[in-house]
Each structure stands twice: as C-alpha cells, then as structure tokens.
Amino acid sequence: MDTTKENKNYTIDDIARELGISKTTVSRALSGKGRISPATTQRVKEFISTHNYSPNVMARGLAQNKTYNIALLLPADYGENEVAFFREFMNGICKTAGKNNYDVLISMVDGQLERMIANHKIDGIILSRSMVDTSSQKYLKETGVPFVVVGSSTEDGVVCIDNSNMEASRELTNILLMKGMRKLVILGGNESYQVTQNRLEGFMNAHRDQKIIIDYSRVFLDIDSYAKASKAVEKALAMDADCIVAMDDYVCNLVLECLNEKKIKVPSDIKVASFYDSKQLAHNSPPVTSLHFNTKVLGENACGKLLSMLGEKMEESSEDMNYQVILRESTK
Amino acid sequence: MDTTKENKNYTIDDIARELGISKTTVSRALSGKGRISPATTQRVKEFISTHNYSPNVMARGLAQNKTYNIALLLPADYGENEVAFFREFMNGICKTAGKNNYDVLISMVDGQLERMIANHKIDGIILSRSMVDTSSQKYLKETGVPFVVVGSSTEDGVVCIDNSNMEASRELTNILLMKGMRKLVILGGNESYQVTQNRLEGFMNAHRDQKIIIDYSRVFLDIDSYAKASKAVEKALAMDADCIVAMDDYVCNLVLECLNEKKIKVPSDIKVASFYDSKQLAHNSPPVTSLHFNTKVLGENACGKLLSMLGEKMEESSEDMNYQVILRESTK
DNA sequence: CTGAAAGCGCTTACAG
DNA sequence: CTGAAAGCGCTTACAG
Numbered sequence: 078m079d080t081t082k083e084n085k086n087y088t089i090d091d092i093a094r095e096l097g098i099s100k101t102t103v104s105r106a107l108s109g110k111g112r113i114s115p116a117t118t119q120r121v122k123e124f125i126s127t128h129n130y131s132p133n134v135m136a137r138g139l140a141q142n143k144t145y146n147i148a149l150l151l152p153a154d155y156g157e158n159e160v161a162f163f164r165e166f167m168n169g170i171c172k173t174a175g176k177n178n179y180d181v182l183i184s185m186v187d188g189q190l191e192r193m194i195a196n197h198k199i200d201g202i203i204l205s206r207s208m209v210d211t212s213s214q215k216y217l218k219e220t221g222v223p224f225v226v227v228g229s230s231t232e233d234g235v236v237c238i239d240n241s242n243m244e245a246s247r248e249l250t251n252i253l254l255m256k257g258m259r260k261l262v263i264l265g266g267n268e269s270y271q272v273t274q275n276r277l278e279g280f281m282n283a284h285r286d287q288k289i290i291i292d293y294s295r296v297f298l299d300i301d302s303y304a305k306a307s308k309a310v311e312k313a314l315a316m317d318a319d320c321i322v323a324m325d326d327y328v329c330n331l332v333l334e335c336l337n338e339k340k341i342k343v344p345s346d347i348k349v350a351s352f353y354d355s356k357q358l359a360h361n362s363p364p365v366t367s368l369h370f371n372t373k374v375l376g377e378n379a380c381g382k383l384l385s386m387l388g389e390k391m392e393e394s395s396e397d398m399n400y401q402v403i404l405r406e407s408t409k
Numbered sequence: 410m411d412t413t414k415e416n417k418n419y420t421i422d423d424i425a426r427e428l429g430i431s432k433t434t435v436s437r438a439l440s441g442k443g444r445i446s447p448a449t450t451q452r453v454k455e456f457i458s459t460h461n462y463s464p465n466v467m468a469r470g471l472a473q474n475k476t477y478n479i480a481l482l483l484p485a486d487y488g489e490n491e492v493a494f495f496r497e498f499m500n501g502i503c504k505t506a507g508k509n510n511y512d513v514l515i516s517m518v519d520g521q522l523e524r525m526i527a528n529h530k531i532d533g534i535i536l537s538r539s540m541v542d543t544s545s546q547k548y549l550k551e552t553g554v555p556f557v558v559v560g561s562s563t564e565d566g567v568v569c570i571d572n573s574n575m576e577a578s579r580e581l582t583n584i585l586l587m588k589g590m591r592k593l594v595i596l597g598g599n600e601s602y603q604v605t606q607n608r609l610e611g612f613m614n615a616h617r618d619q620k621i622i623i624d625y626s627r628v629f630l631d632i633d634s635y636a637k638a639s640k641a642v643e644k645a646l647a648m649d650a651d652c653i654v655a656m657d658d659y660v661c662n663l664v665l666e667c668l669n670e671k672k673i674k675v676p677s678d679i680k681v682a683s684f685y686d687s688k689q690l691a692h693n694s695p696p697v698t699s700l701h702f703n704t705k706v707l708g709e710n711a712c713g714k715l716l717s718m719l720g721e722k723m724e725e726s727s728e729d730m731n732y733q734v735i736l737r738e739s740t741k
Numbered sequence: 742c743t744g745a746a747a748g749c750g751c752t753t754a755c756a757g
Numbered sequence: 758c759t760g761a762a763a764g765c766g767c768t769t770a771c772a773g
Contacts, residue, residue, distance in 0.1 A: 098743080101745080137768075138749090175524065433753080434760075442753090444759095445758065
C-alpha cells in the first residue's frame, strides 16, 4: 500500500479494473441503487476511501440530466438593513445545499439567471425576498425550472417559504397576555402585505387562545410615517392601553420616537413590544421585547424545500422552527 | 416556420440533422475553432438563434474537462462593516464571470470548498479578503486548482489582487500638497501589514513627486487605540501640522474623536483626510476628504485575473482603475 | 447479485 | 472546408 499522496484522479473505470468487477457494479455500490452484495459494496467503499476517490459530478450530471447546482437570486442593490439578512440566509442555504452535495450559484446581475437556465447549469432556484416580482415568476414557470420564493407570492402554484409569522406573533402575544396585560394595541404597516395579515392573525389568535375579546379599534394599520404613528399612539394612550405591539422594527422605532417626544416612559407608563427584531431595538433604552427570527434556519428551510422538490429525500425534518421570543426591559 | 414557443431542447445532433451537416461542423461553427466556410457558419448561427439553442455546458465541460464555474470563498461571519464590501465585491465578480459565460459558486461553510474541488465542480477560486490564512493557501497549491487572493499574501507564487493602495494614496497626498499644505502628518495601523506599507509608500512618493522633504517624525504607525491616537494627534498639533492624514477610516475616527475632545476645529484649526472612506466619514461633520475605492471594480479585476489564468482571453483591460479622491469639507 | 452495452451532449485528434 | 469515430466519466435499462 502506498502512502504517497494520491494525485491521480481515479475514475469509476479504474476502480472497476483494480477490483476486477464491472463499472456497473461500482456505480451501483456507490449510489446504493440496485442490489449489490454487501461484500462487493464493502470492497468498493474501502477502495474509494483509501484512494480518495470522488465521482466527477459533471459526468454524473450529464448522465442523469442533473447539475447538482441551485441558483440563488439576489438583488444587486439591497439596502443596509437587509445585508445581514442576506448573509445569514446564504449561510443557511449553503449549509443544507452542501449537506446534500449541491452547490449554490449566485445570480445578482441582469441576464445571469437566464444564462444559467439556458446553459443547463442549475436544477432549481431560490428567489430571495424582494426578488419576487410577478413577471420573473411567470418567466420561471414557463421555463419549467423548479423554484421556491422566500416570502409570499400572489401567483398560484408557486411554492413559498417564509418565517412563521403567524405562529411567532401568536406566541409573543400570548406571552404578553399571560404576563397580565389586557389591553394591547397593535400597529402595523401596509395592510395589503401578506406578512401584515399573518402577524395580525397571530395577534388575534392569541387573544382567542386566552378567550380575551378584542376588536379592530385596537388595530392600526398602514402606519408609514411619523404622523400616522403619532396619531395611533395618541389613541392608544387615550384608551389606556398597557402595551403597544409593533409589527416590525420600523414601526416600532416610530412608536418609540413618538413616546419619547411625548415624554411617556417605557415600560413604566406603557410597555412596548415588536414582532420583528433589529439591532436598534435590542440596543434601545430600554431594550425592546421582540420576536427574533433565525434567518439562517430560514435559508436552510428554503433550500430543503427546493431540494425535496428536486427529488432529494431530506434527512432531518427540514422545517425547523426559526423564531424565538426575546423578553427585554420594555415589557417588564 | 413555426411561431410556437420552442420547448424542445435542441442538441448539437438535432442541428446537424436539420441542417444536413455533421455535428463536428456544428460544434466548430459554434466555437469558432477550425476553419468552417462562412456560409455554413452563417447557417448554423441562424438556426441556433431562431431555434433558441444554447449548448449544454455540463456536456461541454465533460468533454473539455472544464466546469465554467469558479468558487468564491466567503467568510461565514464577517462583520457589519465588511458586509457592504462583500456585496459589491460579489457583484463585480458576477459581472465579469457572467460576461465570460462562467458562473460563481459560493462557499461559506466548512468543507464546502474541499467538496467542490473533489467533485470537480470548479475551475478556479477567489479567496476573498480575510479568508487568506496561509494553511488554506498551501492546501490550494497542493490541489493545483488555480486561485487568486484578494489582498496580499506572504506565500510565494500566489497571485494577489488588491486595491491600488499605493497609487491612490499617492494621488490623494499629491492633491493635498497641491492645495498648498506643506506639513502633513500621517497616522496608520499595524505596521507589518502590507496595506499599511503601500499607503505609506504612496504618501512618501507624493512628497517626492513634489520635491518636498519629509522624514519619519511625521509618521505614526501602529495606532490601535484612542490613547495612541491621542498622543500622535498631540504631537501633530505641537509640530503645527496643517493636515492629519489617516490611513483608514478606523484611525480617522479616532483622530476625529481626539480633535473633538481637545476642541480643535476641523478644518479651520487643522485639516483631516483619510485613505479609506466609510459612511461615517462621509456623514461626519464636517464630511471628511478621502479616497474611495470601487469594490465592484475590485471584484471585476479579481475575476478577470482568475479567468485569464484559466486561459480565457479577457476582452477589455481587466485592470480598471478602482479609486477616486473625494474632496470634502475637512480639507477646505 | 452482476455485466455488456448504449447513451447523456459535447469536443477533438485524425483523415480526407 | 468537412466528417466518422473515439472519448470525457458517469448511469441505467436490459439481460442474465
């Protein structure tokens, strides 16, 4: 047995020859398809591990009409606050892709995805948040390349994956209610967004869970300016709410500014919580209770979903829970 | 002529058959290798464009023993201020990769790169800044896969690409000198870093360009704390410098803090410039004059370099200039 | 449980 | 200028 570094790139033919069996058998021992005697399988496995063989994925791809690549479509110019999102998201995707022997191609310039498809370089696509305009989804449907979109889609027949906004919001709301708060007011952004609906639904469901009656007079949507936030906050104060729940960090920051302006103290005068975390909220004084979503897990889930669409059987349940409630001083 | 959407995936065989020529000829007409009559070439080109043919890159790869993929090695956990860097960098890489019909695979989890290499999925690698520990470079050298590193390397025989720190610093310094400043003081970080040396060299060269004598009493390196910055700033003030040049934004921020603390006004009492820009500097009051590097161009250059190592003939000069001097109020 | 053979869609000596 | 044929390294009916 030679201990020198193996530099030769073994092929399946080499193995067959060295082991005195056919390459069909080698192939099957490697893939686990078809019945092969345990003994032969064993011999093959040993050979490949001592000789450091690894199959040529390009060749396998050609034979199987697969590439073992997926594309991740990224916006070319995402903003500062999304940047952390995309890094973690990519990280999660890479992780589960790698586990399943897939690689991730990135596409962030015009025409790149089209080229990948034309060149047969990918088996599937992940459309990241904010890349999901309807026309590109229509285009993708036409090409027939499987894809998942992160977020929500209005197109039908499109597979979406997102943070579990409803469940998470429900959980945070439940916790607030269990802490004894009874009069929660909720402020959110664009009413037509799916995410707004989901978060609101979670909020409502929690009230139902605890048999607490709530009506829409405590719901303020389409908050997209300081002025609107200010009005909503005034109403909340007027109705003597004990906590203001913001659907996202943007709205929450508006709320905090309003309260600050009006010299209302958090949490002594009124409590505050957010359905979406951000560094600012964590470092606010006082720090704000909020939901924290694990974007890496979101990436893992998105990739897992896509791979199973590609016929891969995923090992673990690929739908890990990806949120947690972080209780901070603002609801003390 | 059918106007229906072409769904069939044409192969080179189909084209050959339809056109009544051999697939050898089709292949050559497509690749431009070997002599083919202009007429046949024309016919083939027409056919492929009307029938929307694009070659199967996996198959071509197998035949040529190439993949038309490059890997981009990214740190899994880069910090906040690097995040913008990596996005732009990736953008540049994608752009020139795409132009040359290459795709870029991302690798940010352990073992992923090794797998890509073992699986024959890449032709070359770009090691991004802060991924350049010596051991991985040694490993890569062993594998024989071509790679470029961004930044500087101490390993020999390694191809590096970086911002043109020397040239850029020289230019900014020259501009300051031409504005009439005569006593510049420079503060920089870790002396052993290549980048520090390059920036210092540019600073010195500019003085030489203008026949201005300068000695090392005006150079303060290894500034890595407020205390050290403060001492250097005091000395600068004591020697009546008219401008403090910081080698990077971190050092520059220290300088600004010191000046602020000492109630020294910029630019009326002393001017300030930085060899590396950041948002903070741009939004400082007053905004700080600095060099701005175009990271996207850096990415394009890195990719161009790698592709030419892979035997691709690059179209444009792939070594675009990637910096510019931004004059702001701090040197008014 | 195993093999011979055809095939995946290209490229490229070699021969004309 | 063009083609027939072998080959890239795998997989997979088909046959035993």
